[in-house]
Amino acid sequence: MQYLEFKISCLEEYREILISELAEVGFDSFLETDEGIDAYIAEDLFDREAYQAVIDQYVEAASILVKEGMMAKVNWNEEWEKHYDPISIGDEVYVRASFHAPKIGVKHEIVINPKMSFGTGHHATTYLMLSHQLNVDHQGKRVIDIGSGTGILAIMAFKLGAEQIEAFDIDDWCVDNGNENFELNDMHSVKMGLGTIREVNPQGQFDIVLANINKNVLLDEMEVYGTLVKSKGKLLLSGFYEHDIVDIENAAAKYGLDLQAKKTKDTWASLIFEKR
Numbered sequence: 001m002q003y004l005e006f007k008i009s010c011l012e013e014y015r016e017i018l019i020s021e022l023a024e025v026g027f028d029s030f031l032e033t034d035e036g037i038d039a040y041i042a043e044d045l046f047d048r049e050a051y052q053a054v055i056d057q058y059v060e061a062a063s064i065l066v067k068e069g070m071m072a073k074v075n076w077n078e079e080w081e082k083h084y085d086p087i088s089i090g091d092e093v094y095v096r097a098s099f100h101a102p103k104i105g106v107k108h109e110i111v112i113n114p115k116m117s118f119g120t121g122h123h124a125t126t127y128l129m130l131s132h133q134l135n136v137d138h139q140g141k142r143v144i145d146i147g148s149g150t151g152i153l154a155i156m157a158f159k160l161g162a163e164q165i166e167a168f169d170i171d172d173w174c175v176d177n178g179n180e181n182f183e184l185n186d187m188h189s190v191k192m193g194l195g196t197i198r199e200v201n202p203q204g205q206f207d208i209v210l211a212n213i214n215k216n217v218l219l220d221e222m223e224v225y226g227t228l229v230k231s232k233g234k235l236l237l238s239g240f241y242e243h244d245i246v247d248i249e250n251a252a253a254k255y256g257l258d259l260q261a262k263k264t265k266d267t268w269a270s271l272i273f274e275k276r
């Protein structure tokens with residue numbers, strides 16, 4: 001698949017919102033740079049009007065300048081070596097790439113070679129989901145990770161002792177990358193699938209449902225999540241802002257999902273619900 005690259009220089013305080021808005025119009029990979037962000041989208045998904053509407057909205061306030069290009073063939077490991085440092089979640093989780101040295105004595109080490117996929121733990125939503133997972137008993141549980149990206153949350157579930165794991169994403173780059181990451185973490189029995197929850201139509205119910213996507217998708221799919229979570233099972237959500245919590249909570253309540261825990265970071269939010 002051919003990718004388009006947009007080198008966007010912008011004020012620091014607008015980076016998160018631009019990433020979120022560009023993700024809404026199909027961009028699926030971002031690198032934070034000294035000047036702003038590099039954003040990537042598959043050429044066949046690119047909608048210039050939708051992209052331009054996002055840029056126009058912030059161009060003045062965020063002092064945006066854009067350089068557009070086609071993606072030259074890139075060695076993603078080299079790129080990530082420049083941009084990606086390991087990250088710790090408390091003193092329990094250490095997320096690193098295979099080119100970083102292992103950390104001795106850490107309880108859960110996750111190896112992610114992110115290539116073009118979202119999910120290294122650096123984004124607040126991934127960080128919040130991982131932190132929530134540490135407080136949920138995964139031992140022997142059936143878990144599904146919807147919008148899996150690099151597969152990082154599914155891998156966390158595996159490290160926390162989940163017995164059966166399903167994971168999928170709508171982006172075939174993520175599926176390839178996720179499957180590589182599963183192998184890197186010795187998760188040989190799990191294969192990431194391609195599609196939305198309705199397309200994949202998983203069978204049976206799950207103890208834990210993980211979905212870090214975006215507000216619109218979460219609201220649209222909430223009814224399905226409601227049927228997927230077992231009674232007393234958990235639904236962990238992220239991909240939305242603190243000010244969206246009330247909409248997410250109201251939608252979840254319609255399907256028997258009660259809010260149990262809330263975490264926020266850099267204006268992003270993540271919630272745990274329990275099924276009645």
Ligand SMILES: C[S@@+](CC[C@H](N)C(=O)[O-])C[C@H]1O[C@@H](n2cnc3c(N)ncnc32)[C@H](O)[C@@H]1O
Pocket residue numbers: 028117118119120121125126129146147148149150151152153168169170171174195196197212213214217239
């Ligand atoms: C915010 S990223 C989260 C990735 C990873 N789970 C994490 O926590 O870092 C959202 C992912 O959801 C995928 N996605 C977007 N809409 C989706 C949908 N309707 N169904 C499944 N995946 C979707 C995107 O391709 C992207 O990889």
